[in-house]
Amino acid sequence: MRQDAIAPGYTSAQTIAVLAGSSVMLTMSMGMRQSWGLFSVPITQDLGISVADFMLAIAIQNLVWGATQPIVGAYADKFGSRWVAVLGTLLYAAGIGVTMAATGSLMLIIGLGVMVGVAMSCTALMLALAASARAVSATKRTLILGIISAMGSVGSFIAAPLAEGLISSHGWLIAMVAFLGLCVVMLPGAFFTGSGDKASAEANRNSTQPDATLTLRQVLKDAAGHTGYVITAVAFFVCGLQLIFIAMHLPNYLALCGQAPWLGATALGVIGAFNALGCYLLGWLGSKYPKHVVLGVVYILRSALIIIYFLLPATPATTLIFAALMGVLWLGVAPLVTGFVTQIFGLKYVATLIGIAFFFHQVGSFIGVWGAGLIVDSLGSYDLAWQIAVVIGIGAGIAQIFANDQPKAGIPTPVAA
Numbered sequence: 001m002r003q004d005a006i007a008p009g010y011t012s013a014q015t016i017a018v019l020a021g022s023s024v025m026l027t028m029s030m031g032m033r034q035s036w037g038l039f040s041v042p043i044t045q046d047l048g049i050s051v052a053d054f055m056l057a058i059a060i061q062n063l064v065w066g067a068t069q070p071i072v073g074a075y076a077d078k079f080g081s082r083w084v085a086v087l088g089t090l091l092y093a094a095g096i097g098v099t100m101a102a103t104g105s106l107m108l109i110i111g112l113g114v115m116v117g118v119a120m121s122c123t124a125l126m127l128a129l130a131a132s133a134r135a136v137s138a139t140k141r142t143l144i145l146g147i148i149s150a151m152g153s154v155g156s157f158i159a160a161p162l163a164e165g166l167i168s169s170h171g172w173l174i175a176m177v178a179f180l181g182l183c184v185v186m187l188p189g190a191f192f193t194g195s196g197d198k199a200s201a202e203a204n205r206n207s208t209q210p211d212a213t214l215t216l217r218q219v220l221k222d223a224a225g226h227t228g229y230v231i232t233a234v235a236f237f238v239c240g241l242q243l244i245f246i247a248m249h250l251p252n253y254l255a256l257c258g259q260a261p262w263l264g265a266t267a268l269g270v271i272g273a274f275n276a277l278g279c280y281l282l283g284w285l286g287s288k289y290p291k292h293v294v295l296g297v298v299y300i301l302r303s304a305l306i307i308i309y310f311l312l313p314a315t316p317a318t319t320l321i322f323a324a325l326m327g328v329l330w331l332g333v334a335p336l337v338t339g340f341v342t343q344i345f346g347l348k349y350v351a352t353l354i355g356i357a358f359f360f361h362q363v364g365s366f367i368g369v370w371g372a373g374l375i376v377d378s379l380g381s382y383d384l385a386w387q388i389a390v391v392i393g394i395g396a397g398i399a400q401i402f403a404n405d406q407p408k409a410g411i412p413t414p415v416a417a
Contacts, residue, residue, distance in 0.1 A: 007135050007196075014196045018135040019144070021192025022128040023151040025085060028186035029092065029123040030331070031155020032179050034272065035163045036061075036112070037248040038265055041255060042172040043108070051252060053105040055373030057113040058248055059366045062240070064117030065124070066362020072121040073130065073355030074216065077348070081131045082194020088122020089190045093183040095119055100176045123190060125149065125331065126358045129338045130351035135196045141342065142291065145335030146283015156272025158182075164265030219349045223356070228292065228404035232340055233357035235299065235403075238396035239333050240364030242302055242389050246326065247271075248369045250319075253382050257314040267323040274327030282332030291340040296401030298329050298336075303393035305329075310386045344407050 006015045036058055044054050076084050098111025121127070129145050136144045159182065166175035223229050251264030285294045309322040341353050372385040 007137055010135055010196055015135045017192045017195035018131055019148060021189045021195060022132045022148055024189030025089070025123055025186050025193055026125065026128045026148065026189075027151045027155040027158070028182045028189065029120065029155070030125065030151075031157075031159035031272075032092075032182060033120060033124065034156040034247050034268060035159040037251045038160060038163045038167060038268070039172050039175070040248070040252055041261070042167055046172065047102065047104060047108070049105050049108075050377060052370070052373040052377045054108070055248065055369050057105065057108045058244075059370035059373075060109055060113035061117040061120070062244060062362045062365035062369060064114050065120040066240075066359040066365070068118050068121040069126055069358045069362070070352055070355035072118075073126060073351030073353075074349075076127060076130065077351045080194050080197030081127060081351075082191060082197055084122050085127060085190035085193045086187065088119045088127075089183055089186050091115055092119035092123060092186070093180055096176055096179050096183070100173055121355075123186065125334050126338075126354050127351065128193065129334060130354060131193050131196065133338055133342055133350055134347055138342075140287075142286040142335055142339035143280075143283045145338055146279045146281075146286070146332060148279075149283070149331045149335050150276040150279035154272060154276055156275070157269050158272075160265050160268040160272065164262065168261065216349060216352065219345060219353070220356075222408055223345065223353055226344060226404065226408070228406070229341065229344060229353070229357075231399050231403040232292065232295070232337060233360045235295070235396040235400045236333075236337060236357050236361040237364035238299055238389075238393050240361035241368035242299075242306070242364075242393055243330065243368075244365040245368040245372050245385060245389055246306075249372050249376070249382065249385070252376070254314060254319065256376075256381075259314060259316070259319070263316055263319055267319050270320055270323040271327040271330055274324045275330035275332070278328035278330055279332040279335065281328065283335045286336045286339050290405055291336045291343065292403045292405045293401050295333060295336050295340070296397040296399070296403075298333055299393050299397030299400060302326065302329050303390045303397070306386050306390050306393070310382070340405065343405070346408075 006012055040051060040054050043049075044051055072084060095111045095115030098107060098115060102108045102111060128148060132145060132148045133141055159179070162178055163175045166178055247268065250267055251261070254264050254267075255261070282294060282298065305322060305325055309318060312318050337357060338350070338354050341357065342350050345353055368389070372382065375385045376382055
């Protein structure tokens with residue numbers, strides 16, 4: 001790895017280990033997370049529950065993930081990422097096990113909802129990006145975080161076809177067993193994500209940067225008073241609402257439109273494949289142009305795509321084109337938000353601050369997944385759900401474009417790569 005991409009205090013081997021470990025962990029964790037919508041039909045039929053009941057478990061998963069992310073982030077900021085990620089991986093597997101044993105909605109909520117939700121805080125996007133952000137230099141940070149985020153999309157490309165194939169041939173329980181195998185693959189990745197914990201702690205002790213002496217209470221006060229951070233955190237709500245609505249409800253929407261089950265799985269795989277390109281592209285754009293402007297444009301473009309897709313007939317061609325274009329705008333938002341937060345507040349409390357922003361993201365996810373389930377159960381269509389997603393998406397995009405991006409006093413503005 002080029003020396004100018006390595007953070008001060010890290011060796012090349014440590015940086016590579018952190019980035020590789022984060023990538024593997026993220027690939028498995030996010031791949032499974034993006035595929036839960038494929039289990040909606042078989043689980044609801046097998047357990048005799050409604051779509052809203054299943055989506056409530058997914059909604060609780062997202063809300064628990066968001067609520068625990070700041071706490072997990074603060075712990076990782078103080079003690080390191082390794083054991084947080086390892087224990088989270090084990091909890092992920094345990095949550096899948098409880099889900100497999102479910103006989104009704106309550107156990108589904110405990111396993112797929114609460115346990116997997118906490119596990120996502122420990123293994124998914126925010127922790128992986130926070131660990132990676134510390135391991136790379138400021139000038140290369142947004143670009144490299146974009147590349148790491150792309151690995152989450154590769155996971156969708158692996159997990160979605162795997163799940164759909166096994167569900168069709170052997171049932172959803174065997175598909176869950178395959179997901180336990182993905183947790184086994186995730187475990188060494190989680191371990192190596194923490195390879196830079198000691199170097200990061202040493203760098204904090206020796207740092208002369210203004211953020212090195214900040215207390216958590218002070219940085220939280222500063223964040224609450226920074227309009228750019230507040231707008232970014234609240235706008236992140238829209239990101240969560242739009243993405244989870246598509247990821248969880250697209251297979252069911254296609255089933256209502258009379259399309260074959262393979263189309264939903266293929267669409268999620270296409271989203272994953274094109275997201276790899278999108279994460280790199282948005283990471284590159286974030287290193288060249290103001291991150292808040294790129295974020296705002298992404299929210300507006302997503303809303304425009306949703307309008308076009310849901311006004312057209314749902315065919316394999318329109319669905320796969322929509323999936324490809326939406327994939328370009330998918331997880332690339334996360335490195336932009338992470339880069340924006342580190343630009344304003346530095347690195348010391350990055351996991352905590354993006355964890356708080358992520359809480360808003362997950363509140364949006366909760367509303368997006370459960371609210372849309374209630375709407376389709378009540379009205380028999382997704383029209384109102386996608387219309388709400390469009391309106392708030394456009395509003396958030398406009399607000400984000402005009403957000404304040406000035407760093408906190410004393411934090412140097414990074415030079416573009």
